[in-house]
Amino acid sequence: MSAPSTSRPLSADQFMLLEQLGSGSFGVVYRAINKETGDIVAIKQIDLESSEDDIAEIQMEIALLSGCDSDHVTKYYGCFVKRYKLWIIMEYLAGGSCLDLLKPGPFNERQIAIICKELLEGLTYLHSNGKIHRDIKAANVLLSSDGDVKLADFGVAAQLSNNKSRRNTFVGTPFWMAPEVIRQEAYDFKADIWSLGITAIELAMGEPPLSQYHPMKVLFLIPKALPPALEGNFSKEFKDFVAHCLIKDHRRRPSAKQLLKHKFFRNVGNPIELRTLINRKEDWSIRRVDRSKPKLYEETIATMASMADSTVDGWSFTVDAPSKSVQVTETEVADEISVEQIVQQNPSLYRRGRAQTYASYQRGATAAASISSQLGNSSIGSSNSDEERRRTVRAKSLHDTRRSVISSSSFLRNDSDRQRTLKPRPQLQEAPNATNVSMSELASALRDRDQPDEENIPPSVPATSEEQKFGRQIYSVAVKGVLDQVDGKTDASSAELEAVSKFTNAWRALDATCPEAEFWILKSIISKIEECDQLRSVLFNPSVTKSVREPISKSNGERSIASSRRPSTASSVYIQNESVNQQLPPSQQKSPIEQLLYARWLEGLRSR
Amino acid sequence: MAFLFSRSSRQKSPQELVRSLRDSLKKLDLGQDKKTLDEVTRFVNQIKVLVHGDGNTDPSPDSIALLAQEAYSSDLLYSIIARQTLLDFEQRKDTMSIFNALLQRQIGSRFPTVQYLSTREPILVLLVKGYEYPEVAQNSGQILRECIKHEQLAKIILSGDLIWSFFEYVQLPAFETASDAFSTLRDLLTRHKSLALDFLTDNIDKFFVEYNRLLQSSNYVTKRQSIKLLGEILLDRTNYVIMTAYIDSPEHLKLIMNLLRDKSKNIQYESFHVFKVFVANPNKSKPVVDILLKNREKLLVFLPEFQSDRTNDDQFNDEKQFLIRQIADLKPVQ
Numbered sequence: 009m010s011a012p013s014t015s016r017p018l019s020a021d022q023f024m025l026l027e028q029l030g031s032g033s034f035g036v037v038y039r040a041i042n043k044e045t046g047d048i049v050a051i052k053q054i055d056l057e058s059s060e061d062d063i064a065e066i067q068m069e070i071a072l073l074s075g076c077d078s079d080h081v082t083k084y085y086g087c088f089v090k091r092y093k094l095w096i097i098m099e100y101l102a103g104g105s106c107l108d109l110l111k112p113g114p115f116n117e118r119q120i121a122i123i124c125k126e127l128l129e130g131l132t133y134l135h136s137n138g139k140i141h142r143d144i145k146a147a148n149v150l151l152s153s154d155g156d157v158k159l160a161d162f163g164v165a166a167q168l169s170n171n172k173s174r175r176n177t178f179v180g181t182p183f184w185m186a187p188e189v190i191r192q193e194a195y196d197f198k199a200d201i202w203s204l205g206i207t208a209i210e211l212a213m214g215e216p217p218l219s220q221y222h223p224m225k226v227l228f229l230i231p232k233a234l235p236p237a238l239e240g241n242f243s244k245e246f247k248d249f250v251a252h253c254l255i256k257d258h259r260r261r262p263s264a265k266q267l268l269k270h271k272f273f274r275n276v277g278n279p280i281e282l283r284t285l286i287n288r289k290e291d292w293s294i295r296r297v298d299r300s301k302p303k304l305y306e307e308t309i310a311t312m313a314s315m316a317d318s319t320v321d322g323w324s325f326t327v328d329a330p331s332k333s334v335q336v337t338e339t340e341v342a343d344e345i346s347v348e349q350i351v352q353q354n355p356s357l358y359r360r361g362r363a364q365t366y367a368s369y370q371r372g373a374t375a376a377a378s379i380s381s382q383l384g385n386s387s388i389g390s391s392n393s394d395e396e397r398r399r400t401v402r403a404k405s406l407h408d409t410r411r412s413v414i415s416s417s418s419f420l421r422n423d424s425d426r427q428r429t430l431k432p433r434p435q436l437q438e439a440p441n442a443t444n445v446s447m448s449e450l451a452s453a454l455r456d457r458d459q460p461d462e463e464n465i466p467p468s469v470p471a472t473s474e475e476q477k478f479g480r481q482i483y484s485v486a487v488k489g490v491l492d493q494v495d496g497k498t499d500a501s502s503a504e505l506e507a508v509s510k511f512t513n514a515w516r517a518l519d520a521t522c523p524e525a526e527f528w529i530l531k532s533i534i535s536k537i538e539e540c541d542q543l544r545s546v547l548f549n550p551s552v553t554k555s556v557r558e559p560i561s562k563s564n565g566e567r568s569i570a571s572s573r574r575p576s577t578a579s580s581v582y583i584q585n586e587s588v589n590q591q592l593p594p595s596q597q598k599s600p601i602e603q604l605l606y607a608r609w610l611e612g613l614r615s616r
Numbered sequence: 617m618a619f620l621f622s623r624s625s626r627q628k629s630p631q632e633l634v635r636s637l638r639d640s641l642k643k644l645d646l647g648q649d650k651k652t653l654d655e656v657t658r659f660v661n662q663i664k665v666l667v668h669g670d671g672n673t674d675p676s677p678d679s680i681a682l683l684a685q686e687a688y689s690s691d692l693l694y695s696i697i698a699r700q701t702l703l704d705f706e707q708r709k710d711t712m713s714i715f716n717a718l719l720q721r722q723i724g725s726r727f728p729t730v731q732y733l734s735t736r737e738p739i740l741v742l743l744v745k746g747y748e749y750p751e752v753a754q755n756s757g758q759i760l761r762e763c764i765k766h767e768q769l770a771k772i773i774l775s776g777d778l779i780w781s782f783f784e785y786v787q788l789p790a791f792e793t794a795s796d797a798f799s800t801l802r803d804l805l806t807r808h809k810s811l812a813l814d815f816l817t818d819n820i821d822k823f824f825v826e827y828n829r830l831l832q833s834s835n836y837v838t839k840r841q842s843i844k845l846l847g848e849i850l851l852d853r854t855n856y857v858i859m860t861a862y863i864d865s866p867e868h869l870k871l872i873m874n875l876l877r878d879k880s881k882n883i884q885y886e887s888f889h890v891f892k893v894f895v896a897n898p899n900k901s902k903p904v905v906d907i908l909l910k911n912r913e914k915l916l917v918f919l920p921e922f923q924s925d926r927t928n929d930d931q932f933n934d935e936k937q938f939l940i941r942q943i944a945d946l947k948p949v950q
Contacts, residue, residue, distance in 0.1 A: 017789045067795040325870045
């Protein structure tokens with residue numbers, strides 16, 4: 009069996025399926041034996057009938073896989089369809105995934121260095137072939153029995169038409185996703201480098217950073233917060249390597265080729281050493297007395313809709329009237345009117361057709377955009393074409409978010425499965441209910457973060473007493489604007505952002521329910537401060553204030569106030585400094601997800 | 617000849633590179649010895665740097681112009697496509713990437729390579745024939761789809777006999793080849809709307825004979841993809857002439873009604889979107905009405921139960937109710 013193309017089509021009879029290796033949204037993976045050659049292979053079975061993926065997408069994945077021939081990428085041997093299942097025949101890697109190997113505990117630095125170096129070799133190959141993996145994580149890194157490190161699972165990988173093109177689809181697994189991918193800016197190969205940095209931390213700590221948070225919340229934290237850093241008892245080189253992978257600005261982030269020269273790899277070991285990880289995992293499994301027996305393959309009888317058969321026993325077509333020949337002639341102009349009648353009577357019948365055309369148009373537009381951007385770069389290179397590109401990218405990003413949110417719904421239904429990869433969905437028509445699930449989840453993630461939204465903040469009580477009125481006044485005059493301003497801050501660690509958001513929400517709730525307490529609290533705080541000479545001089549003397557830094561602004565002297573998430577409310581209270589506003593990348597002014605939420609909400613209203 | 621290819625101190629000009637590559641490709645016809653293959657790799661790599669840059673420096677437009685001009689006059693693109701099966705894995709990818717780079721070359725609104733290809737039909741023929749060779753099918757399919765983004769090239773395929781071979785390719789047993797061919801067929805029939813309409817109008821009988829074979833294919837993937845595409849074609853407003861002709865035919869109705877009862881839920885669902893057009897048509901032909909009347913009782917039992925688990929799909933359920941009402945109220949045509 010020679011990779012990657014096969015001279016003769018493979019067939020199911022050739023293989024004997026052994027135990028199940030894993031299962032997921034994509035289908036089930038079995039270990040199998042090729043009866044003709046005796047080779048052990050892995051077979052991924054995708055149930056096309058129940059798969060959420062469009063067949064065209066699965067075809068993309070296979071095209072990507074079959075376009076790779078590298079020792080650092082799982083080998084592809086071929087595929088075929090049997091009944092409703094697509095069988096993808098791949099190289100079997102006995103060592104399992106790094107995620108499995110992590111179960112007994114984190115890896116040591118030497119082992120991580122070997123893995124990272126091998127992964128960088130693999131990424132160098134992929135990137136030089138115009139491919140972005142887009143889902144690098146321990147679960148997608150497989151080891152052979154000899155410790156060879158291989159990239160697997162090209163479910164969301166992308167092929168760029170040349171080395172100048174960019175992507176902006178929202179895919180990946182939240183914890184490992186690069187900020188530019190989440191923001192849906194034009195991104196390229198560097199997105200894989202970020203994910204590699206996160207994976208390195210995952211291997212060292214057992215979990216990726218921010219794993220304590222809900223994956224949807226992570227989508228808001230990663231673009232906003234300072235990049236995670238490797239902390240703990242590790243070498244300077246390792247920490248520096250991770251820091252380079254996790255440079256937030258992808259233009260400054262080094263390429264795979266450059267990172268291979270990093271000093272972290274100066275005395276890097278041989279992959280064969282990784283066998284200790286495989287042995288360790290085996291020992292661990294034995295000691296845990298894993299009682300779960302391996303799942304053997306069972307031929308499933310597809311339970312397809314047999315409803316039709318049970319209720320009606322076949323159509324009767326016996327009336328065969330002389331069949332009219334199918335021909336379009338000018339005398340049939342009258343039919344045009346009838347079509348219009350169909351449309352008028354049932355506009356909904358056409359809706360579907362149009363939606364699909366729109367989708368294919370979108371695809372065409374992207375391809376055109378990638379070509380035009382490439383040409384803009386190489387021959388014209390004017391700022392004009394750059395702007396053009398940005399616009400196309402922005403216009404498309406919302407469309408893509410919508411798809412990805414739908415797909416993320418299934419991932420949200422099962423909260424335990426946090427490793428799930430987000431994929432763009434081919435069509436909107438599927439499972440409208442799923443959209444609602446994900447929307448409410450997304451909305452709650454947003455709300456927890458910083459939205460003072462009606463459901464979360466209790467309804468305002470009317471202010472009747474003097475104290476209540478003063479409390480409200482304090483809030484609207486002094487507090488509200490400050491909270492909005494603090495909420496919009498970036499450049500803080502995720503933990504800091506979380507703490508601030510909890511605080512601001514609590515205050516908003518306090519104002520809504522108990523303005524008199526707000527008044528008394530502030531009054532007592534101020535009087536306490538006035539009693540303390542030092543604090544008084546610091547807080548009420550403007551010249552001193554300058555030297556005291558705002559707690560979470562770690563950037564240089566300028567006040568980095570991100571535009572408020574709710575410009576309308578903020579601007580009434582707090583007038584933003586124009587120059588500050590201009591320095592922000594446009595993506596921070598309104599996140600695509602927020603735009604999407606708003607669009608969805610409007611849509612919901614309209615349909616009611 | 618060996619001295620010609622030995623490492624000379626002088627860098628070859630773009631024109632020389634193109635000619636050298638073409639010559640070593642031609643030598644492959646005599647035998648795929650390692651030396652010739654190495655030559656191909658060497659020239660290919662040098663040309664790749666010319667067209668893509670080496671990562672640090674951008675390619676120079678002048679060299680690309682020289683390279684493209686020589687590629688047209690020396691018929692390099694034909695040599696590349698004609699010898700795909702003789703090349704190794706990486707060489708196939710790399711030569712195709714050179715082809716692709718030239719294809720995307722643009723001067724103002726002009727695509728010189730597209731213009732060139734429109735006068736060199738044999739290259740397109742070879743690209744289509746690529747589907748007959750599993751090892752090159754995906755590479756040539758990808759290039760072919762890039763080509764037919766340009767209407768003038770799509771027209772060459774749609775106006776000749778080439779288009780009909782796709783009805784064979786999409787049924788090939790190898791999944792990747794068949795579904796790649798299907799993507800190309802879909803693009804040909806949907807991308808350039810007026811071109812596709814002209815093709816469908818001119819060939820309507822033959823087209824549906826061929827297409828109905830796909831709808832009855834024993835291959836699940838072929839069947840599912842073709843019923844879905846049929847719905848897209850018919851429900852596209854550009855194609856209303858085609859749709860009215862299509863829904864007049866009792867033969868088409870029978871086929872679609874059988875697909876409504878297919879074992880696959882996806883196929884059932886997609887055929888529903890074609891079936892609904894037959895029923896919604898206010899001017900149904902007599903044979904169509906006859907079939908619907910003959911099956912009225914069965915349909916009125918069948919439809920309420922049809923995919924009844926799609927409770928969240930409001931549009932689908934509305935349409936289903938509409939069809940049930942239409943069928944219940946159906947009057948015989950005199």
